[in-house]
Amino acid sequence: KAGVTQTPRYLIKTRGQQVTLSCSPISGHRSVSWYQQTPGQGLQFLFEYFSETQRNKGNFPGRFSGRQFSNSRSEMNVSTLELGDSALYLCASSLGGWDEQFFGPGTRLTVL
Amino acid sequence: QQPVQSPQAVILREGEDAVINCSSSKALYSVHWYRQKHGEAPVFLMILLKGGEQKGHDKISASFNEKKQQSSLYLTASQLSYSGTYFCGTDSLSGGYNKLIFGAGTRLAVHP
Numbered sequence: 375k376a377g378v379t380q381t382p383r384y385l386i387k388t389r390g391q392q393v394t395l396s397c398s399p400i401s402g403h404r405s406v407s408w409y410q411q412t413p414g415q416g417l418q419f420l421f422e423y424f425s426e427t428q429r430n431k432g433n434f435p436g437r438f439s440g441r442q443f444s445n446s447r448s449e450m451n452v453s454t455l456e457l458g459d460s461a462l463y464l465c466a467s468s469l470g471g472w473d474e475q476f477f478g479p480g481t482r483l484t485v486l
Numbered sequence: 487q488q489p490v491q492s493p494q495a496v497i498l499r500e501g502e503d504a505v506i507n508c509s510s511s512k513a514l515y516s517v518h519w520y521r522q523k524h525g526e527a528p529v530f531l532m533i534l535l536k537g538g539e540q541k542g543h544d545k546i547s548a549s550f551n552e553k554k555q556q557s558s559l560y561l562t563a564s565q566l567s568y569s570g571t572y573f574c575g576t577d578s579l580s581g582g583y584n585k586l587i588f589g590a591g592t593r594l595a596v597h598p
Contacts, residue, residue, distance in 0.1 A: 416588055416590045417573060429583075429584075430584050430585060431583055431585075432583075464528070472516060472533075472577045472586055474530045474533065475530060477529070
């Protein structure tokens, strides 16, 4: 069974730009969650999508948005990038709810 | 809101035991434990649900005190492969959303 995949793996952007990250969950998983990981803040929950609907969200500004498609693939968008957005962005998929989550390898975003 | 993990770091010799604690100020539905090795994605260890149900790996044990909103992860007869950062995640209701909030992590190093 293929694991969670994320693309791209590395990304360098400049302040003010926007970025879209992609996550393909394990086949059959309908829940996709996104996390931001930084050395200072640890793992921070961004949002969770289930069957194309945002079901839960963390405390991030509106510049962070996401969506989920009918095949459960999910994208996360960050607009007007700031230096502080530099982080590892992880997505995780599960069958549903806060069940066992399978994390992808992450996308390392650097904002210059 | 972020659960508090203790200790922040542990150094063990192979075969020694360790306990990692996680406490929250909020009422919890469940507690999740993950281990992340350097440069890798977090990997699921265990979920402890309100009411006593547990899902996880046979070689890992943990407890969940619902009244005290605390959980402990027990690592016995540690092996080199146990090294990594352990995160607890607490599932609670906040602002109308169910959020999985992770602690800052406990770094565990096991030496021969």
